[in-house]
Amino acid sequence: MNTTREAKGIEKNMSKATGKPMNGSTFLGSLYTVEAVLILNNNLGKASPEKEMGTGQQQQQQQDSGRVYVKYYTPPHTESEEAFNTLKKQIAFEKNLMSKTKKQDNEIMLLDNHLVLYKKCADVTLFLVGPISGNEILLNEAFGAFKGSLELVLNSSGIDRKNILEHYDMVLLAIDETFDNGIVLETDAAAIASRVSKPITQEPVQLDLDKGLLGAWGFAKSKLQELQQGL
Amino acid sequence: MSAQTYKKKYEISPSGDLPDKMTIYQDCMNTFNESPVNAKRCRLLISRLLRLLANGDTFPQNEATALFFSISKLFQHQSDSLRQSVYLAIKELSGISEDVLMATSSIMKDVQNGSDLIKPNALRSLTYVLDESTAFSAERLLKSAVVSKNPSISSAALCTSYNLLPISDVTIKRFANETQEAIVDLKQFVLLDEASEFYPTSTFTTQYHALGLIYQLKRNDKMALLKLVNQFSSGNALKNQFAMVQLVKIVDDLIHRDTQLISNFETLLTSWLDSKYESVQLETAKLITSFATHHSHLVGNRLFSNAVSTLQTMLSTPRVTSRFAALRVLNRISMVSPEKIVVCNPELESLINDSNRNVSTYAITTLLKTGTAKNISSLISTITKFFHEVSDDFKIIIIDAVRTLSLNFPQEWKPILDFLTDVLKNSEGGFNYKNSIVEAIIEIVSFIPQAKELAMEQLCDFIEDCEFNEILVRVLHLLGKEGPHTSTPSLYVRHIYNRVVLENSIIRSAAVVALSKFALIKNNTPLAESVVGLLKRISDDEDDEVRDRATISLKFIDSAKKNPVGEELLHSKYTYDLSSLEKKLTSYMSSNSDAFKTPFDVTSIPKYTEDEVKAMELKKKQQSFNSSTEELGTKFTDEAEETGKRLDSATYHGANLDEHSKDLQSTKYIDELLSIEQFKEFGSLINSSKTFPLTETEAEFVVNGVKHLFKEHVVLQFNITNTLTDVALDNVAVVCSSEDQESSELKELFTIPVDRLLPSEESACYVAFKKPEGVVMESFLNNLTFTTRELNPDTKLPFDDDEGFQDEYEIDPLVLNAGDYIKSSFVGDFSASFDELPNENVAVYNVQESMSLQEVIDKLIVNTSCLALENTQYAQNETNQHTLKLFGKSALNGTKIALIVKIVKSKKGIALKAQGRGEDATLSSDLVNGLM
Known part of the structure; x- marks a missing residue:
């Protein structure tokens, strides 16, 4: 039993060696230096009580994954066998990440042949995953840009789960302006933040003129009430 | 709304x-x-x-x-x-x-x-x-x-x-x-x-x-x-x-x-090492050091030490990432040439207590590698100080590093063993942790003969108070294996019997088997008799298994006095090659041609004596230190964090896989060879060489060779790969002509060509020779002959009307040398064995090519197929001389052979003085005279 399994392993290795040329992400000097960017909930796997009340598949998923933001980069237009090509593998990797980083904030580590930089911020942890051969200091630079730009777009409120979810559009844009398919686009946090457009604050005011002044008053009143409740 | x-x-x-x-x-x-x-x-x-x-x-x-x-x-x-x-x-x-x-x-x-x-x-x-x-x-x-x-x-x-x-x-x-x-x-x-x-x-x-x-x-x-x-x-x-x-x-x-370009870039690289950006410094240092591991003679000492001092500066920066990155590179260097980074030791020592656990782990494992014979004891005492404060996983990593240390510096066994026994007795820990310590001690017992008895006594003390069955059983097995050959076997008998009295049935049965081995000690009849007495008492045990084992042992001991089969069963001198045994058994079961009337033929399976097994283990370990360092690096941190049970198996496993696949590949070749009808009459295969390349790997046709030795025949196997995409090769054969036709002792018998080799296929061509009994050395010039047939791109078959044309392709020559008649073997005390052997031969060589010491050593080990002992397979980089100790056994008749090669490097080249001794005079002189 054992022998046959190992024999298969060899065949696989051999076919790998003689197989396709290296794809874009693996060779030295590729611009694709970032493999994934993740923001995970620190309480991964710990379901809050009200969630357990809920049923349905989607509830289940949110309980399990602990994902706040997740993006795995694959070089476009290549058929590659990436390490993270299925959701199952991704989730397993994230679980592993969380269990390894739960106790300590060591900033940098090697995991499953990846170089991982991470930082805990309140109730979430930011991760940047790079190839094992990556330049640690450059990745740290990129990680700094990622974290710094988030701090800037979330301004005074700081990085935590609630803020990220409230300003999810800005967070998405900031990350998109930092990495393009795993290429580091920009490393100056302020430059990144300045390219992130603010959400549209004003509801397009559409007054139905047929209703006249009274209608306008009613609209203004409801707006005011809304403001008051917000306070 | x-x-x-x-x-x-x-x-x-x-x-x-x-x-x-x-x-x-x-x-x-x-x-x-x-x-x-x-x-x-x-x-x-x-x-x-x-x-x-x-x-x-x-x-x-x-x-x-x-x-x-x-x-x-x-x-x-x-x-x-x-x-x-x-x-x-x-x-x-x-x-x-x-x-x-x-x-x-x-x-x-x-x-x-x-x-x-x-x-x-x-x-x-x-x-x-x-x-x-x-x-x-x-x-x-x-x-x-x-x-x-x-x-x-x-x-x-x-x-x-x-x-x-x-x-x-x-x-x-x-x-x-x-x-x-x-x-x-x-x-x-x-x-x-x-x-x-x-x-x-x-x-x-x-x-x-x-x-x-x-x-x-x-x-x-x-x-x-x-x-x-x-x-x-x-x-x-x-x-x-x-x-x-x-x-x-x-x-x-x-x-x-183009490796020669490195000298052109030397100034540029040096300036980059002083770049204002740490990232550039780091990348340059990585480049220099990793290039140096493969092409050490091309990298100047100055450049390398500049790179190391750049890394050294990075060790004391406040940024974790920089420290981590620099340590990773240093750790990688430490596995290949630890002496080059000894200068960083003060910085490394200060990082032992770094608050970041990943950093401190790397620092310690690196330190343990850079340890020299002189500072081992001080290093061990440093570790002892903080050892008890760290977590289990972390301890295991340190133990592993210590155990590699014990293999690299066998003469320093005393402080190492003291450290191991101290932590074994005085610390609390789970199974994995204790197991790794016991494993380290067992290794000392098997590979460092001077330390054997003391280490075994320590293990005896340990099993008096051990809560893990698995570890106890292992130790008992070891005591049974090694105990009878020590000076005071009765001591171990007492310890083993105590287990029989006090422990559960699993341990009792293991103890019975261990005990029975003591009964066969020659010239100590009182002990043998008392062991028999003990076994008789045990055969009244309440547990079936224990009772059965005791009874069987008694029977064996009884019969051993009359016929040697019983002794062999009790005290096996050899083990079978397990993977090939398994394979043969599976095919025997599945073929079942005559309802199992023909009994299974054990003789076709390679047997290894204990020394050979040890030699293989040691070799694997030596290689695993050398192997893909990055992989190991990952494991270190991975393990540091791991709490699961993967730990002890993961340590060597990964590195061995590669080696294991090579083993498997060679058994595959042998199976293929033996399945060919023409070779059946040659009798059993005596020895097969490793696979070696005969062309560049980028060549149109890639050829690898394997030499197979039979008692009176030699078979050369050529594995040919067609790398062309649109051409098939017909009738591929290798024409081997002896360099010296006149005096050749070999007679070519036949060639088995490859009928057709399609693109990217690999197939083997065999050339068989008849040789007189004994050692024959010969070198061959080889030519690949074939007919090329162009392929129809649609059908992937040759065009029917294409006759093809004959072509030849020259491949590298191949040498059948004395090393092919030798199997590597292990011996505990090299100098004593060397002195005992007769038939001394001495030869002196001058190597003109520019090779590094390490390259010469590697070549010698491959050429002689001997095992390098006493950790002499690595050259110290700063010195210009080295002594290599090699040991092996003849594949033909099992006679021992030992070699001491002194290598001195000077400006003119490298001088070698080989001193060989062997029980077989011709083999020893052939080996000594055919080294390079």
């Missing part, structure tokens, strides 16, 4: 729960198709949609296409804010939606006329909507964007071009000049919004993107790359550290293609 319900429906985000997928889909479809577009709501919904996708959810293709279609309608709204979100959605959905091309024209319009905020987003989304057939249409847009003064626009165009390379490198190549200019051009960051609260600084990352793209475009042009390096390494052309690191990587690529 009142404001209240609106708020409830769309702004429940604080709790963090998303509405379910269908609700989001419906909301998106409704809102995106509304007219006029409600920009605020759309942006909110898009981000909600993207969050759903980021959570791992996805949509069926038709729904995704509908979403994509609705989202592209939002292009009609002019808000940049909304537009940025739309681009995000387009990028995410393009992977799961159909008809993504329909968005192209809107995107291209934005690239041309959009605001400066939007242009980069539009450009970058082109990566997703274009394919092979449409990529060319973006040429003009990309080209004009590359030359833009705005770095964001230029970078976006460069990245998109880079992303599109696999499908349209022809298009991208058309603006290579513009790309090259973008490297030189320092583009200042443009703040788009005057009232912005941010103060960006220009990073000139565009240089990096342009350089990365140019490198891709010119990868196959060595001269162009050299020019590129020259142009951008001088002066201050590059401002961005990413770009500078990219340049280092280009140099790395260049020197790996």
